[in-house]
Amino acid sequence: MTTRAGWISRLTVSTVCSLAALGASAQQTIKIGEINSYKAQPAFLGPYKNGWNLALEQVNAAGGVLGKQLEVVSRDDNGNPGDTIRVAQELIAREQVQLLFGGFLSNTGLALTDFAKQKKIFFLAAEPLTDKIVWADGNKYTYRLRPSTYMQVAMLVPEAAKLKKKRWALVYPNYEYGQSAVATFKKLLSAAQPDVQFVAEQATPLGNVDAGAVTQAIADAKPDAIFNVLFGADLGKFVREGNTRGLFKDRSVVSLLTGEPDYLDPLGAEAPTGWIVTGYPWYSIDTAANKKFVDAYKAKYHDYPRLGSVVGYSxxxxxxxGIKKAGSVDSDKLAAAFKGLNVQTPFGPISYRAQDNQSTMGAYVGVTGMKDGKGVMTSYRYIDGASVQPSDAEVKKLRPAD
Structure with missing residues (x-):
């Protein structure tokens, strides 16, 4: 007969062995936490997830990093800063991830930036564009990949100034990203064209634009040109209503992000033409880096990449x-390794500035056109992010000491 003491002894041994096996298994991978607003922003974030999954597959197929496979544990934050912090805490405590990346909306990105500072955990902000992430709220543990709001607006302002339009209307989503984009546009265009006037300003609720009222208010102001910062479903409603009411007829439009296939393609035959935009004309960029990426993406997903795909992959x-350079997943060592880190991307080589933890990734600036009933970018050129970033002296004023 099995004694109670013997049963307990065997149970204890079994438990210890199981825990040891789990520990050994965990040590074989580097666990990375990823947080994003997949349900709230599927147009960009579906392709984005495909992008990082493609990169994950390639890295692991090549032997991983530091002799270990990378493992990504992903969570949805519902586009809500409170949920963002909740899932970040869960990833660290329950999943025991060793660093974080992701973010889409500027408000959730800022929540993660503060979380990284408080918990002293490395965080790579992939997509959030707000300048605060690397300037006012910047910290040693937070880096950002995409060109910031300031950088992308700075790419568009010279094109806007060339139009020599005096009366401008502004339309934007009323949260951090939209507010900072418009503030930067006003500042930079006023410096380039002192006689400029801003005759209408429409700040709309994110995801809930009243396109009819917005379009009418802009038309009533009789602007010579429009600066648009709306994206996603809000952009679609604005374009549709603007086309119907003739808002864009004989009127210049400069528009942030609209050339990204994530937002341009859903517009179909309603896509605007003649707009000056930032975007990603994946179909006609003939660099070796882009062709290699596009071919690999198509082979895996039987679909073409969007800008989100490039962001996730990069x-x-x-x-x-960064882990390779640091030789570790320790957050302090990673933060040090990312300073000046060089990375190959579909846009070519980029680096992470030591001054403000911002990457030098750039963007394509061009003009929207129509081909085969679908919006495209024409007359575009790539602008290196390093060429539109503030000087070291300016950054020092904008960013607190780490």
Missing amino acids: ALMSIAE
């Missing part, structure tokens, strides 16, 4: 290179 590749 974020995971940045993390792999």
Whole structure:
């Protein structure tokens, strides 16, 4: 007969062995936490997830990093800063991830930036564009991949100034990203064109634009040109209503992000033409880096990449290179390794500035056109992010000491 003491002894041994096996299994991978607003922003974030999954597959197929496979544990934050912090805490406590990346909306990105500072955990902000992430709220543990709001607006302002339009209307989503984009546009265009006037300003609720009222208010102001910062479903409603009411007829439009296929393609035959935009004309960029990426993406997903795909891919590749350079997943060592880190991306080589933890990734600036019933970018050129970033002296004033 089995004694109670013998049963307990065997149970204890079994438990210890199981825990040891789990520990050994955990040590074989580097666990990375990823947080994003997949349900709230599927147009960008579906392709984004495909991008980092492609990079993950390539890195692991090549042997992983530091002799270990990378493992990504992903969570949805519902586009809500409170949920963002809740899932970040869960990833660290329950999943025992060793660093974080992701973010889409500027408010959730800022929540993660503060979380990284408080918990002293490395965080790569892949997509959030707000300048605060690397300037006012910047900290040693937070880096950002995409060109910031300031950088992308700075790419568009010279084109806006060339139009020599005096009366401008502004339309934007009323949260951090939209507010900072418009503030930067006003500042930079006023410096380039002192006689400029801003005759209408429409700040709309994110995801809930009243396109009819917005369009009418802009038309009533009789602007010579429009600066648009709306994206996603809000952009679609604005374009549709503007086309119907003739808002864009004989009127110049400069528009942030609209050339990204994530937002341009859903517009279909309603896509605007003649708008000056930032975007990603993946179909006609003939660089070796882009062709290699497009071919690999199509082979895996039987679909073409969007800008989100490039961001997701480049974020995971940045993390792999950072861990490799640091020789560790320790957050302090990673933060040090990312300073000056060089990474190969579909846009070519980028680096992470030591001054403010911002990457030098750039963007394509061009003009929207129509081909085969679908919006495209024409007359575009790539602008290196390093060429539109403030000087070291300016950054020092904008960013607190780490």
